[in-house]
Amino acid sequence: MLIEYIVGLSGLIAAGLFIYGLKAMSSPVTAVSGIVTAGYGMVFVVGATFLNLFNISPDARPHLLVNVALAVVALLLGCLWTGWRGRTVQMTAMPQMVAIFNGMGGGSAASLAAVSLLSDHATSGLHLSVTIVGALIGCISFTGSIIAWAKLDGRMRKPVRFGGQRIFNAALFLIALVLGALTVMQYATPQGVLPGILFFAAALLFGVCMTLPIGGADMPVVISLYNAFTGLAVGLEGYVMGNPALMIAGMVVGSAGTLLTALMAKAMNRSLTNVLFSNFGDTASSAKGPEGEMKSADPSDAATSMRYASSVIIVPGYGLAVAQAQQKLYEFVKMLVADGVDVKFAIHPVAGRMPGHMNVLLAEAGVPYDMICDMDDINDSFATTDVALIIGANDVVNPEALTDKSSPIYGMPILNAYKARQVFVIKRGSGTGYSGVQNPLFFQKNCTMVFGDAQAVLSKMVEAVKALGTA
Structure with a gap:
């Protein structure tokens, strides 16, 4: 009887830890502790389940012990594999691992x-x-x-x-x-x-x-x-x-x-x-596609413009994750902040390949949480911002979603990066986004492309800003 009470109580305690952990995961500040807390709840209830062994009649124990042995083997294999994958997975592979x-x-x-x-x-x-x-x-x-x-x-x-x-x-x-x-x-x-x-x-x-x-x-x-x-x-x-x-x-x-x-x-x-x-x-969004040509610039020119700007808003996208460039990006950001530039990050709810993908990416690089803003909180600020830097994002900054009723992404809320005085886009090529829709922002007069891998481009930007500091 005592064992039954213990097992039942363990379920209640574990449920409380699950709920607390999930609540903590709602904020980037407490997300890690929330995951650990929920994990403790899982370990606790699994361990308590094995106490049922002492509540089984002696005649049934030999048969049950076989199942228990199989359960232990499954737990060990599962914990070892998931623990290894969790520690070695690349950020670009995080969405598929979650799936x-x-x-x-x-x-x-x-x-x-x-x-x-x-x-x-x-x-x-x-x-x-x-x-x-x-x-x-x-x-x-x-x-x-x-x-x-x-x-x-x-x-x-x-x-x-x-x-x-x-x-x-x-x-x-x-x-x-x-x-x-x-x-x-x-x-x-x-x-x-x-x-x-x-x-x-x-x-x-x-x-x-x-x-x-x-x-x-x-x-x-x-x-x-x-x-x-x-x-x-x-x-x-x-x-x-x-x-x-x-x-x-x-x-x-x-x-x-x-x-x-x-x-x-x-x-x-x-x-x-x-x-x-x-x-x-x-369906294609337009038969003719955007008119005009894409302008391009060297990374050093883009870095110089941001170094002498008053405010910069950075829009991270999946291309940043592919290039594993979040650490180099934050190094660049810290240099801008040290020179008096106001820098913020704008996060679209569906940026990346899974919910919260960009938040996890920036947190991994050590970006302070107060620099990261949700779409609704920062969208009005683009109109008064000197420079918007887009890194590997496409659909979430596509103004066609606001203007072209024939577009498959029409009606989707976007980050208003196109309203900034100057827009720089780090992108490997001139292709379309994940949805297959071309972005007319890249053809606007206030937009300049910086073609190349984000890691390489940001490295050159860091060197350019360093050179300006020693000039």
């Missing part, structure tokens, strides 16, 4: 559902229904996250689309629902096994088919959505197993993922159905 880790959570929830369905103990119709719903959501999150990982990792470079795809996907989802209902109705009968197997196959396949047509530019929203799916699936399976820690953790993660998904969709001024079913990026 695949999230998929593992969904797959675990689906596996719990499968084990519950295969167990011999009597189960109520409500528990069976909840188990099936959790399995469906977990399967979709599992295979959908794998496809998202493949897209982000460059293994699938183009969306897979074909005629009648939406009808096919809808039919597949309906088939999964029917098979799930048959599994519930025929549970514990010889005829109940086949519908269950077919249900899991249809659910896993639907996760793949649902994600294949979604463009890469929408992956941040998709990752957030599947995170919510995983949390919901875990919460449902926690209810089935009577595990308060799983229920609370799943509900917290699911609700947080849902809110984040809504915020991401709002930041793009698009509904979630539009993200999932609009074939974003299929």
Whole structure:
């Protein structure tokens, strides 16, 4: 009896640590401590679970010890692999790592559902229904996250689309629902096994088919959505197993993922159905494209302009992460600040390849949090700023989103970098952004391109500012 109380109390304590950790993760200042706190909660509840060994009858222990040994091996393998990946992953690979880790959570929830369905103990119709719903959501999150990982990792470079795809996907989802209902109705009968197997196959396949047509530019929203799916699936399976820690953790993660998904969709001024079913990026924004020519300058010229400016706003994008140039950028920024230049960073909610990607990137470089501003807080400042420096960003500063109703990104809120007195853009080439839409900002009179890898360009900028200081 004492062990049962301890195990139950451990779930409550762990849930409290999860909630506190998630709350702390809402601020860059406390994000690291929040992750550590939530991790302690997970270690605590996993450790307490093993106390159930002392509450098992002696006759059942030999069989249980085999499962415990397998669980320990799985924990060791999982901890070693994820710990190694977490320490060695490059910042450019962080989005796909988040996607695949999230998929593992969904797959675990689906596996719990499968084990519950295969167990011999009597189960109520409500528990069976909840188990099936959790399995469906977990399967979709599992295979959908794998496809998202493949897209982000460059293994699938183009969306897979074909005629009648939406009808096919809808039919597949309906088939999964029917098979799930048959599994519930025929549970514990010889005829109940086949519908269950077919249900899991249809659910896993639907996760793949649902994600294949979604463009890469929408992956941040998709990752957030599947995170919510995983949390919901875990919460449902926690209810089935009577595990308060799983229920609370799943509900917290699911609700947080849902809110984040809504915020991401709002930041793009698009509904979630539009993200999932609009074939974003299929159409060209303009038949003729922007008029004029791109002007280019040397890194030293751009650095000189910023050295003698009063204010500079920097817009980081995925190109900064690709070049691993965040440390060099902050070195450049510190030199400007030392010379009396007011420098701020402007972060678009969907910049990069996952929610908060740019915030993590700048935090890794040691940029103070008070220099980092959200879009709504800084957008009005561009009009009075001397220089806007854009590094590897494209779609989030594209004024076509405000003016061209035929553009696929029309209506998406952007950073108003085009309003600055002078705009410098560090970019490898003159190609389009991730959405496939050309940016007319690069052709404006107040915009100058600085072509090259961000790491190399910023290194030259640092040298130029140093030379000005010794001149």
